[in-house]
Amino acid sequence: MSAPHTPVERSDFDQVIVPTFAPAAFIPVRGEGSRVWDQSGRELIDLTGGIAVNVLGHAHPALVQALTEQAGKLWHISNIFTNEPALRLAKKLVDATFAERAFFCNSGAEANEAAFKLARRYAHDVFGSEKYEIISAVNSFHGRTLFTVTVGGQPKYSDGFGPKIEGIKHVPYNDLEALKAAISDKTCAVVLEPIQGESGVLPAEQAYLEGARKLCDEHGALLIFDEVQTGLGRTGELFAYMHYGVTPDILTNAKSLGGGFPIGMMLTTDKVAQHFSVGTHGTTFGGNPLACAVAETVVDIVNTPEVLQGVRDRHERLKAGLLELGERYGVFSQVRGMGLLIGCVLNEAWKGRAREIFDAAEQEALMLLQAGPDVIRLAPSLVIEEADIVEGLARFERALAKLTKA
Ligand SMILES: *Cc1c(COP(=O)(O)O)cnc(C)c1O
Numbered sequence: 001m002s003a004p005h006t007p008v009e010r011s012d013f014d015q016v017i018v019p020t021f022a023p024a025a026f027i028p029v030r031g032e033g034s035r036v037w038d039q040s041g042r043e044l045i046d047l048t049g050g051i052a053v054n055v056l057g058h059a060h061p062a063l064v065q066a067l068t069e070q071a072g073k074l075w076h077i078s079n080i081f082t083n084e085p086a087l088r089l090a091k092k093l094v095d096a097t098f099a100e101r102a103f104f105c106n107s108g109a110e111a112n113e114a115a116f117k118l119a120r121r122y123a124h125d126v127f128g129s130e131k132y133e134i135i136s137a138v139n140s141f142h143g144r145t146l147f148t149v150t151v152g153g154q155p156k157y158s159d160g161f162g163p164k165i166e167g168i169k170h171v172p173y174n175d176l177e178a179l180k181a182a183i184s185d186k187t188c189a190v191v192l193e194p195i196q197g198e199s200g201v202l203p204a205e206q207a208y209l210e211g212a213r214k215l216c217d218e219h220g221a222l223l224i225f226d227e228v229q230t231g232l233g234r235t236g237e238l239f240a241y242m243h244y245g246v247t248p249d250i251l252t253n254a255k256s257l258g259g260g261f262p263i264g265m266m267l268t269t270d271k272v273a274q275h276f277s278v279g280t281h282g283t284t285f286g287g288n289p290l291a292c293a294v295a296e297t298v299v300d301i302v303n304t305p306e307v308l309q310g311v312r313d314r315h316e317r318l319k320a321g322l323l324e325l326g327e328r329y330g331v332f333s334q335v336r337g338m339g340l341l342i343g344c345v346l347n348e349a350w351k352g353r354a355r356e357i358f359d360a361a362e363q364e365a366l367m368l369l370q371a372g373p374d375v376i377r378l379a380p381s382l383v384i385e386e387a388d389i390v391e392g393l394a395r396f397e398r399a400l401a402k403l404t405k406a
Helices: 010-016 061-071 084-096 108-127 146-151 176-182 206-218 240-244 289-302 305-329 354-363 386-405
Strands: 028-032 035-038 043-046 101-105 133-137 168-171 187-192 222-226 250-253 264-268 332-338 341-346 375-378
Touching: 043 386, 061 289, 084 101, 084 264, 084 289, 101 108, 108 133, 108 146, 108 187, 108 222, 108 250, 108 264, 168 176, 176 206, 187 206, 206 222, 206 240, 289 305, 305 332, 305 341, 305 386, 354 375, 354 386
Parallel strands: 133 168, 133 187, 187 222, 222 250
Antiparallel strands: 028 035, 035 043, 101 264, 250 264, 332 341, 341 375
16 A cells, blocks of 8 residues: 555645646546546546547546556566567557558657657758758647757747757748748758647648648658647547548657557658668657557557547537537637547637636636637547537536626
């Protein structure tokens, strides 16, 4: 038996945690499906999915079983040895996608860090040392390491940390002409989110991704899709690139892959993968048996026609409900996104007030997300129950009713 826990409360956060976040006023202690309970026993509806992470909700029995079974066998062994869960997971991902090789790590930022380094190394080996430019999109988000914030298109995240990594260009998203003007034979990679998640749930246009693919081919550049947020069923396909029929050379994913257990990955082709030879890149924890055992179970469950169709059905259901709320209370100009990554864009009158809506929802025991100051984001469990959708919408309505009356 472990020793009894010291009691803690929300105010402790402001004393002992580095203040990079401003968490909500309550502390969640338990979750089941799309419901969460806080310290006081209050029951909340969770439409955040831990920011597009908990694809199967909280405490899914199959994931609990996979984790606890593996916990009794082997937690960590390092990459001096390989392990069965990592090999099984890689095989399943290779079978299900364009990719021939997988690299496992622990987060989205690490997956992108690997992708950017690989693209540069590939270009260096194949074309020479002058081909190192990376083009990404304005407002894109790729993680918080120095390389990934620099590639990300939000200077507020990359300014003030000393010299930046050189050779990064930013172009407006969904603007093919701008990409055409920026790309050159010095470009080693173009990196795009098929749906810009953090900056407002903004999907790419079909012609944009097709055009980006063509431009990359013409200039010997690799196309990287950052599917950290859109991957693993979130959009109603296993990966968003499958919706578009546009295949990248490198794909990154993290959030949903472990269903709540930290794991990230980079998928690529054999040809590109060869340029990460032994010793050129590495990780201590990446591909550890615990994370891979859970992720394998996530893939088994999510990559089925029933679950993926269920995501598309739930999209229609939620979108209809949100559009109705938006109309009744005059708050949204648009409801956009794919599958269960949905953005409610606030109209002129409500611009900049996403935090107020977030707070009002919390008062009604509903967990929502923001994506910037102008968009309310929903990224619930892919298997959220109909009853939780109904109750979630009812609570959202109460929050909007109170706010709009005030
Ligand atoms: C969340 C996110 C990341 C960063 O992932 P971390 O696990 O927080 O490092 C990178 N790219 C996209 C598109 C994301 O949504």
